[in-house]
Amino acid sequence: MKVRVSVQLKPGILDPQGKAVEHGLHGFGFQVDHVRIGRLIEMDVPGTDPAEVKARALAMCEKLLVNPVMEKASIEVL
Amino acid sequence: MRVAVPVFPGSNCDHDALHACGTVMGWETIPVWHQETRLPENTELVFVPGGFSYGDYLRCGAIAALAPIMADVKRHADNGGLVLGVCNGFQILCEAQLLPGALLRNESLRFIHADIHLRVERADLPFTRAMRAGEVFQVPIAHAEGNFTLDPADLADLEARGGVAFRYCSPLGEIGASHVPNGAMNGIAGIVNLQGNVLGMMPHPERAVDVKLGPVGGLGVFRSLAEAFAKA
Numbered sequence: 001m002k003v004r005v006s007v008q009l010k011p012g013i014l015d016p017q018g019k020a021v022e023h024g025l026h027g028f029g030f031q032v033d034h035v036r037i038g039r040l041i042e043m044d045v046p047g048t049d050p051a052e053v054k055a056r057a058l059a060m061c062e063k064l065l066v067n068p069v070m071e072k073a074s075i076e077v078l
Numbered sequence: 079m080r081v082a083v084p085v086f087p088g089s090n091c092d093h094d095a096l097h098a099c100g101t102v103m104g105w106e107t108i109p110v111w112h113q114e115t116r117l118p119e120n121t122e123l124v125f126v127p128g129g130f131s132y133g134d135y136l137r138c139g140a141i142a143a144l145a146p147i148m149a150d151v152k153r154h155a156d157n158g159g160l161v162l163g164v165c166n167g168f169q170i171l172c173e174a175q176l177l178p179g180a181l182l183r184n185e186s187l188r189f190i191h192a193d194i195h196l197r198v199e200r201a202d203l204p205f206t207r208a209m210r211a212g213e214v215f216q217v218p219i220a221h222a223e224g225n226f227t228l229d230p231a232d233l234a235d236l237e238a239r240g241g242v243a244f245r246y247c248s249p250l251g252e253i254g255a256s257h258v259p260n261g262a263m264n265g266i267a268g269i270v271n272l273q274g275n276v277l278g279m280m281p282h283p284e285r286a287v288d289v290k291l292g293p294v295g296g297l298g299v300f301r302s303l304a305e306a307f308a309k310a
Contacts (some may be wrong), residue, residue, distance in 0.1 A: 069180040
């Protein structure tokens with residue numbers, strides 16, 4: 001099954017990249033606030049049970065995909 | 079004294095570490111490829127070098143932390159063996175959970191290379207025992223991700239237990255945001271684990287040890303290690 005893991009910096013963690021992009025958008029006249037940049041990881045995970053596949057993706061987050069000091073993730077099974 | 083220097087694809091300060099420990103200090107220093115599963119017998123110090131291991135993919139140090147040799151580095155640390163991680167080595171030790179916290183992108187978003195000053199916060203460690211608390215020394219930094227971060231409760235714990243080994247400061251030893259090159263919380267440049275045998279730091283003491291190459295502000299760290307081993 002296709003799994004999409006979205007990794008975001010936790011609230012409160014400084015995101016200089018987001019800040020720079022926000023600044024750039026302001027330069028074009030866009031009114032935006034709180035721009036945060038994350039990472040999107042897509043993968044094929046064997047299995048047919050969405051709950052089981054999601055549990056496996058969660059284990060991957062804990063092992064490698066997410067650093068809990070600074071990031072949090074949301075998992076979508078498509 | 080036997081030193082092991084794990085080498086990952088993308089390490090680029092491994093030879094600085096080999097030069098400082100081997101040529102300058104005269105210690106038996108052995109490079110160890112990341113695919114190895116065992117450190118050399120009787121390794122006393124593991125020096126995890128700087129660089130861009132695995133191209134800094136995913137997060138700096140995240141993939142290197144899973145390399146086969148790191149399991150033995152953890153075992154070495156758990157047995158009280160000394161581990162020094164510099165720059166990318168510090169990032170790897172954090173990702174391997176041998177040290178708390180994470181190194182984020184510099185506040186400025188820029189790669190910074192500069193000579194900076196550090197203040198010794200702990201002078202009772204195997205890495206600092208030849209220095210005095212409050213002593214100021216100059217060493218280079220060269221990194222894009224040195225912005226030390228920890229959640230507020232863990233940061234308070236780290237400070238309370240004296241986990242900060244080195245802090246960025248002015249040449250006179252003053253502490254303050256204007257002396258922190260990368261945005262690191264509380265100006266933290268180097269930290270040590272609870273047991274005091276694992277130290278990670280962003281600045282490069284191993285690049286400032288040879289009079290033929292320039293200033294030798296980093297010698298204090300290596301003299302400390304020499305003392306620690308002379309005593310052991």
